[in-house]
Amino acid sequence: MVSQIDKHRAFVELHRRPGAFVIPNPWDAGSARILAALGFEALATTSAGFAFSAGRIDAATAISREALLDNARAIVEATDLPVSADLQNGFGAAPESCAETIRLAVEAGLVGGSIEDATEDAADPIFELELAAERVAAAVEAARGLPFVLTARAENYLHGRPDLDDTIRRLQAFEKAGADVLYAPGLRDLDAIRTVCSAxxxxxxxVMGLTGARFTVADLAEAGVKRISVGGSFARAALGALARAGREVLEEGTFTYADEAMSGQEAAAYMRDEPA
Incomplete structure (x- = not known):
């Protein structure tokens, strides 16, 4: 069994070595085992993938912190890889809520996690900058001395605010507050990504797997990106295959979807591969 300290050390090293690395997003223990067996070096949970598997939407109001961390714990226990978590907006507006979420994440065995600056209020979707930075600072303080890599997210582009200057101001404020990794999901082109990385x-x-973005790992590494996640896109790819199979059976009366399905033997082999 690899200790949490050793997982954290390995995770930190991934962020220090040259080039970019991909951190895929399993949504349960089984998908985590498959991705680990394929050779990925770290994993990150997906609140969207977990929410869809539970028949919910991806929102802190729809998925409780306890449920999200139980899902994360199952993923942590499924492999020996470092696991970071999508912790949504920290499950509360107050900085103290973010701090408590970080403490609980460490207790769940996670070695990293992200906090968003999104409010989940459609009328006012992004926290004011000063409060957003205070929330990150509280999370940083909660993680101090613990085996945890804190990622701070600027959510403008996911909430109809494609303001690159404000996004950069936010990321710079989060860096000043002590965040270890910075993240602005939804950037639309390599020039914007390059500008963020240089700022x-x-x-x-x-994050890749969103509609419209078709950059390669090499493209992103050249732009200065260190870490590439896929968010809920692997989970959505699995759901897409399920929906296509269901439509084929209902509409065509055929079962050719099985030609591309993973065999039962291969699936069982992944699930029998216990962590060391």
Whole structure:
């Protein structure tokens, strides 16, 4: 069994070595085992993937902190890889809520996690900058001395606010507050990604698998990206395959979807591969 300290050490090293690395997002223990067996070096949970698997929407109001961390714990226990978590907006507006979420994440065995600056209020979707930075600072303080890599997210582009200057101001404020990794999901082109990477000195995460973005790992590494996640897109790919199979059976009366399905033997082999 690999200790949490050793997982944290390995995770930190991934952010220090040259080039970019991909951190895929399993949504349960089984998908975590498959991704680990394929050779990925770290994993990150997906609140969207977990929410869809539970028949919910991806929102802190729809998925409780306890449920999200129980899902994360199952993923942590499924492999020996470092696991970071999508902790949504820290489950509360107050900085103290973010701090408590970080403490509980460490207790769940996680070695990293992200806090968003999104309010989940459609009328006012992004926290005011000063409060957003205070929330990150509280999370940083809660993680101090613990085996935890804190990622701070600027959510403008996911909430109809494609303001690159404000996004950079936010990421710079989060860096000043002590965040280890910076993340602005939804950046639309390599020039914007390159600008963000050059404006901060901490590692930058980008998400792929969103509609329209078709950059390669090499493209992103050249732009200065350190970490590449896939968010809920692997989970959505699995759901897409399920929906296509269901439509084929209902509409065509055929079962050719099985030709591309993973065999039962291969699936069982992944699930029997116990962590060391």
């Amino acid at each position: 901060v000195s901490r590692p930058v995460n980008v």
